[in-house]
Amino acid sequence: MVHVASSVLDPDLGDHVCLPFDGERERRTTTGLFTVNGLRRRTKVVIITHADSPERTRGWLAPLVPGLADAESAGQVEILDCAGTHFTGGRLDLERVYASLSDAHARARKHGQHGVYALIDASWGAGATGEQVAFEAATNELFGERWLAAVCQYDRGLFARDALDRASSVHPISPEQALLRFAGTSEPAGLRVWGDIDLTNRPAFASLLARLEKEPGEVVIDASELDFIDAGSARLLTVTAMARPRGATSVVCRDSIARVLRLIGADEFMTVRRVGDA
Amino acid sequence: MLAVNEITTNAVLHGGGHGRLRLWSHGELLWCEVSDEGPGLPAGWMGDMRPPAGFDFRGRGLWLTSMVCEHITIVSGPAGTTVTFAAVRE
Numbered sequence: 001m002v003h004v005a006s007s008v009l010d011p012d013l014g015d016h017v018c019l020p021f022d023g024e025r026e027r028r029t030t031t032g033l034f035t036v037n038g039l040r041r042r043t044k045v046v047i048i049t050h051a052d053s054p055e056r057t058r059g060w061l062a063p064l065v066p067g068l069a070d071a072e073s074a075g076q077v078e079i080l081d082c083a084g085t086h087f088t089g090g091r092l093d094l095e096r097v098y099a100s101l102s103d104a105h106a107r108a109r110k111h112g113q114h115g116v117y118a119l120i121d122a123s124w125g126a127g128a129t130g131e132q133v134a135f136e137a138a139t140n141e142l143f144g145e146r147w148l149a150a151v152c153q154y155d156r157g158l159f160a161r162d163a164l165d166r167a168s169s170v171h172p173i174s175p176e177q178a179l180l181r182f183a184g185t186s187e188p189a190g191l192r193v194w195g196d197i198d199l200t201n202r203p204a205f206a207s208l209l210a211r212l213e214k215e216p217g218e219v220v221i222d223a224s225e226l227d228f229i230d231a232g233s234a235r236l237l238t239v240t241a242m243a244r245p246r247g248a249t250s251v252v253c254r255d256s257i258a259r260v261l262r263l264i265g266a267d268e269f270m271t272v273r274r275v276g277d278a
Numbered sequence: 279m280l281a282v283n284e285i286t287t288n289a290v291l292h293g294g295g296h297g298r299l300r301l302w303s304h305g306e307l308l309w310c311e312v313s314d315e316g317p318g319l320p321a322g323w324m325g326d327m328r329p330p331a332g333f334d335f336r337g338r339g340l341w342l343t344s345m346v347c348e349h350i351t352i353v354s355g356p357a358g359t360t361v362t363f364a365a366v367r368e
Contacts (some may be wrong), residue, residue: 199287230283231342238333260280263345265333 010037012148013115018171038117044108050121054079114213129163137207144184172204188218191233194225208238223253224275241270289314313360329334
């Protein structure tokens with residue numbers, strides 16, 4: 001099994017990762033490794049800067065990434081200031097972030113690249129934790145189409161412990177917490193989830209469920225590859241089903257997950273289908 | 279897995295933020311002991327061991343554990359709580 005610490009720098013497209021770090025050296029090393037991995041995967045690497053300008057970033061990144069200058073000329077690596085991707089008139093702008101990343105995806109497709117590998121310096125949000133956490137939660141929906149991988153670098157020297165905990169728990173993936181992957185589905189609308197869900201990433205799961213609450217028609221949660229869900233997160237799923245029309249929510253899952261749902265009385269509000277059932 | 283998660287979550291959330299976990303196997307049972315140095319279970323906790331009526335919103339970690347485990351022993355006081363439980367190894 002791949003150790004989490006290294007795999008967070010080599011994420012799958014669709015992964016949204018919170019990566020805390022200590023000190024400049026660790027930040028630069030991880031940026032270098034991430035870039036090399038993104039290039040190897042033939043994705044468009046987008047480095048979104050805040051603490052350092054793009055020029056300064058280029059200066060320390062070049063020795064860490066062989067062929068960086070050529071890669072930039074060829075459009076394989078882009079180094080952008082977050083002022084241009086995240087903010088409009090000094091205000092955090094979610095729509096602008098969506099547009100910036102979608103545009104990067106369009107450019108990636110034109111260049112025959114497999115998706116976008118984004119590394120973001122999260123220091124843009126230091127001092128505005130509530131807004132940043134809400135933003136990170138809102139962007140989770142971008143990852144459901146699985147063309148984008150993003151690693152958000154959180155400086156432990158800048159973020160207080162509880163601010164960091166809140167930020168990481170709203171990311172589906174972070175070291176030392178349960179690891180969740182997901183994909184949006186359609187016809188019927190819903191979600192496919194795999195990995196684990198517990199208290200540590202429950203807020204991330206909550207942000208995905210929030211979008212399904214108002215979905216008209218049937219919603220199917222395909223949890224057939226979900227290894228574990230804790231009771232509290234199963235309750236959250238049930239509350240979502242309760243907010244929806246009766247009979248409009250179903251879950252496909254393994255026996256162990258079905259047992260948790262039955263124990264908490266969830267099967268009164270959603271159809272629980274075991275994997276392998278007809 | 280579920281029981282370990284529920285009991286350790288209790289230790290972290292209600293038992294002072296951290297605890298100790300011991301795991302061992304004996305025969306066909308896998309045993310787990312979780313202890314913390316928190317303020318102890320709240321008064322009336324034994325009432326929480328009754329099955330809930332319908333869907334319930336509150337944490338019911340102890341009750342869930344009692345539903346999925348073969349044995350459960352709870353020792354709790356103002357200096358801490360220890361929950362010992364066992365399930366058949368699958």
